[in-house]
Amino acid sequence: MRHAPKLPPAGRTITRDVYETFEHTADLGLRAVAADLDSLFAEAARGLFSIIVENLDQVEPQCNVSFNIEGSDPAYLLFDWLNELLITFDTRHLLFAEFDVHVTDQGVQATASGEQLDTNRHHLDHEIKAITYHGLSVVRIDNGWQAEVIVDI
Amino acid sequence: MPGTKFQGKLEQIDACCWRIPRDYKPGMRVDGLIYADERLIDHIKADQAPEQVANVAFLPGIQGASLAMPDIHWGYGFCIGGVCATDPDEGGVISPGGVGYDINCGVRLMRTNLSEEEVRPRLKALVDQLYRDIPTGVGRSGKYHFSTDQLRELLRDGVGYLRSRNLATDDDLECTESNGCIEDAQPGYVSDRALQRGTSQCGTVGAGNHFLEVQVVDRVVDPAKAEVMGLQAGGVCVLIHSGSRGLGYQVCDDALRMLRDAPAEYGIDLPDRQLVCAPINSPQGQRYLGAMRAAANYAFCNRQLLMWQTREVFERIFARPWREMQMQLVYDIAHNIAKFEEHQVGEQRKIVCVHRKGATRAFPPGSADIPARYREIGQPVIIPGDMGRASWILAGAPGSMAKTFGTTCHGAGRAMSRTASIKEARGRRIDQELAAKGIIVRGRSWKGLAEEQPKAYKDVDIVVDVVHNAGLSTKVARLRPMGVIKG
Numbered sequence: 001m002r003h004a005p006k007l008p009p010a011g012r013t014i015t016r017d018v019y020e021t022f023e024h025t026a027d028l029g030l031r032a033v034a035a036d037l038d039s040l041f042a043e044a045a046r047g048l049f050s051i052i053v054e055n056l057d058q059v060e061p062q063c064n065v066s067f068n069i070e071g072s073d074p075a076y077l078l079f080d081w082l083n084e085l086l087i088t089f090d091t092r093h094l095l096f097a098e099f100d101v102h103v104t105d106q107g108v109q110a111t112a113s114g115e116q117l118d119t120n121r122h123h124l125d126h127e128i129k130a131i132t133y134h135g136l137s138v139v140r141i142d143n144g145w146q147a148e149v150i151v152d153i
Numbered sequence: 154m155p156g157t158k159f160q161g162k163l164e165q166i167d168a169c170c171w172r173i174p175r176d177y178k179p180g181m182r183v184d185g186l187i188y189a190d191e192r193l194i195d196h197i198k199a200d201q202a203p204e205q206v207a208n209v210a211f212l213p214g215i216q217g218a219s220l221a222m223p224d225i226h227w228g229y230g231f232c233i234g235g236v237c238a239t240d241p242d243e244g245g246v247i248s249p250g251g252v253g254y255d256i257n258c259g260v261r262l263m264r265t266n267l268s269e270e271e272v273r274p275r276l277k278a279l280v281d282q283l284y285r286d287i288p289t290g291v292g293r294s295g296k297y298h299f300s301t302d303q304l305r306e307l308l309r310d311g312v313g314y315l316r317s318r319n320l321a322t323d324d325d326l327e328c329t330e331s332n333g334c335i336e337d338a339q340p341g342y343v344s345d346r347a348l349q350r351g352t353s354q355c356g357t358v359g360a361g362n363h364f365l366e367v368q369v370v371d372r373v374v375d376p377a378k379a380e381v382m383g384l385q386a387g388g389v390c391v392l393i394h395s396g397s398r399g400l401g402y403q404v405c406d407d408a409l410r411m412l413r414d415a416p417a418e419y420g421i422d423l424p425d426r427q428l429v430c431a432p433i434n435s436p437q438g439q440r441y442l443g444a445m446r447a448a449a450n451y452a453f454c455n456r457q458l459l460m461w462q463t464r465e466v467f468e469r470i471f472a473r474p475w476r477e478m479q480m481q482l483v484y485d486i487a488h489n490i491a492k493f494e495e496h497q498v499g500e501q502r503k504i505v506c507v508h509r510k511g512a513t514r515a516f517p518p519g520s521a522d523i524p525a526r527y528r529e530i531g532q533p534v535i536i537p538g539d540m541g542r543a544s545w546i547l548a549g550a551p552g553s554m555a556k557t558f559g560t561t562c563h564g565a566g567r568a569m570s571r572t573a574s575i576k577e578a579r580g581r582r583i584d585q586e587l588a589a590k591g592i593i594v595r596g597r598s599w600k601g602l603a604e605e606q607p608k609a610y611k612d613v614d615i616v617v618d619v620v621h622n623a624g625l626s627t628k629v630a631r632l633r634p635m636g637v638i639k640g
Contacts, residue, residue, distance in 0.1 A: 024570060
C-alpha cells in the first residue's frame with residue numbers, strides 16, 4: 001500500500017510509528033506498531049482512513065470531533081475507537097487524518113481532525129463494512145506495542 | 154493466498170465431499186463436511202477456511218455437521234460458504250458471525266423480453282445511465298429517504314411496505330424469498346444508530362463485491378425449467394448483488410457488542426472471539442433475531458429499489474414502459490441469513506435455525522415455501538460469478554434437503570486476496586480488457602476493478618459443477634455479462 005512504510009522486524013527498536021495493511025482473502029488486515037498506546041491508537045486510525053481514501057494527505061484538518069470511549073481491555077478499546085471513527089464517516093461523511101489520543105485505564109479520550117468528504121478532491125478507495133473481532137489483538141512487543149485487526153470489505 | 158495452509162485431517166468421502174472428522178479437535182460436537190471436487194480442494198486447503206469449518210462444529214446445539222459449500226473461503230469466525238443448523242431445544246445457539254455483517258446480502262435476477270441484438274447498440278448509453286442514476290460506492294446516498302417512522306414500517310413489513318408506496322408489485326413480492334418479509338422482525342431492537350445509517354442508503358449498491366450487471370443468457374441447460382423462469386438463450390437480464398448496507402452492518406456490530414459476555418454467561422467455550430453467540434432461547438438470542446430479521450427486510454427493500462431504478466433507466470433508454478419490456482423479477486434470494494426451517498435430522502423432523510453465511514437456500518420441487526409458479530421445478534438459485542466470465546441460474550434439488558439443510562453455494566468464491574489481486578493486475582487496464590470482450594464496466598477506481606477482476610475469483614463453472622453433481626441444485630442456464638456497474 002502507498003502509505004505503508006516497512007515495519008521493523010521483530011526484536012528491533014521501534015524508531016517511528018507505522019501502519020501497514022496485510023492480506024486476508026476477501027477482506028483486509030491492518031497492523032500498527034508504535035512506541036506507546038496513545039501513538040498506537042493514532043496510527044491505527046490513520047491506517048483505517050488510508051484504506052477508505054487513497055489520498056489521505058489531501059485531507060485537511062478543518063474541524064475537530066471529540067471521542068470518549070469507556071473500557072479497559074486494550075483490544076476492545078481499539079475496536080471501539082476504530083468503530084466510532086468508521087460510523088462517524090458513514091453517517092456524517094467526515095474524513096479524518098490527524099488524531100490526538102489518550103489511552104488510560106478507564107478508556108480513550110481522543111480528538112480527530114479532518115474535513116467533510118469532497119469527492120472532487122478525495123479519492124475514495126474501499127467501503128469498510130465493519131471492524132471485526134477476528135484476529136483482533138493489541139500486544140506488547142520490544143519497546144512498544146503492536147495492534148492487528150481485520151476489516152470487512 | 155494469505156494465511157497458513159490447513160494441515161489438519163481432511164478425508165475424502167466421495168467425488169464431491171470431504172470430511173474433517175469430529176476427533177480432529179477436542180470440542181467439536183459434529184464432523185465438518187466440505188463440498189468440493191479434486192479441482193477445488195487444494196485451493197481450499199491453501200488457507201485456514203477448513204479450520205473455521207472445524208471451529209463452527211464447537212457451537213452448542215449444532216445438528217448434522219458443520220457444512221461448507223465449494224465456494225468456501227477464509228472469513229472471520231465462520232468461513233464464507235458455511236452452513237450451520239442449530240436446534241433451539243438442544244441449547245442451540247444463534248451466532249451473528251454465522252450471518253455476517255451484511256445481513257441478507259443477496260442477489261436478484263430480473264428478466265426482460267429484450268434480445269442481445271436489441272440491447273447491444275444502446276449498451277454504452279444504458280450502462281452509463283445506470284451508473285449515473287443508481288448510487289454506487291462509498292459515501293453515496295440514494296434518492297429515497299425515509300423518516301424514522303417510515304423506516305420502522307419498512308423494517309417490519311419489508312417489500313410489502315414498498316408496495317404500499319407503489320414501489321413494488323404483487324409479482325415482485327411473490328418472487329422474493331419469504332415474500333420479501335421475514336416475519337417477527339423487531340424494529341424496536343434496531344438501534345438509533347443503525348436507523349440513522351439506514352435513512353438514505355436504501356436503493357444504493359454499495360462497494361466491495363456488490364454490483365449491478367446487464368447480462369445475456371449464454372446457454373440454456375434445462376429448457377423446461379428455463380421456460381418457467383422466463384429465460385431463453387440470447388435474452389437480456391439484470392443481476393443485482395447487494396445487502397442491508399450500513400443499517401445491517403450496525404445491527405451486526407451492536408449484536409456482537411451485546412454478546413461479548415454471553416459465552417461466559419452461558420458457559421459456552423469458543424475457539425474464536427468472532428463466533429460469539431447466545432442460546433436461541435435467551436433474551437440476547439431473541440434480541441439479535443428480531444433485529445436481524447428487520448435488517449433482512451431492509452436488504453430485500455434495498456434490492457427492490459435498485460431493481461425499480463433499473464426499470465426506470467431501461468424506460469428512459471428504450472423509450473417504453475418497463476411492463477412492455479416484460480421486466481419481471483425471476484427471483485430474489487438471500488445468501489447471508491439465519492432462518493427457522495423444518496428439516497429431517499436423523500430419524501426426526503425438527504425446526505432448526507439454519508445459518509447461511511455465503512450460502513443460498515435451494516429448496517427442491519414441491520416445497521411449500523417457494524412461489525407456486527416454481528413449485529414444480531424447484532426454487533430458482535442465483536449464483537453470481539465474476540464480471541468477465543459467467544453467472545448461473547440453478548434450481549433447488551432434493552439432495553439439498555438430504556445433505557445440506559436445503560442449501561447450495563452462493564458464488565464463485567475468491568481465489569486471490571484483494572492485495573494479491575492488485576499486485577497481479579499491475580500494469581493492466583481491467584476495463585479495457587473487458588471492453589475487448591464486449592463487456593462495458595463502470596467503477597470508481599482502477600484499484601476497485603483490480604481487486605474484483607475475473608482472475609480474483611474461482612471459475613464459477615467448476616463451483617457449479619460440484620453442487621450440480623452433488624445433487625444440491627441443478628443447472629438451468631448460464632449467463633454472461635454485457636455491462637457492469639460497481640462501487
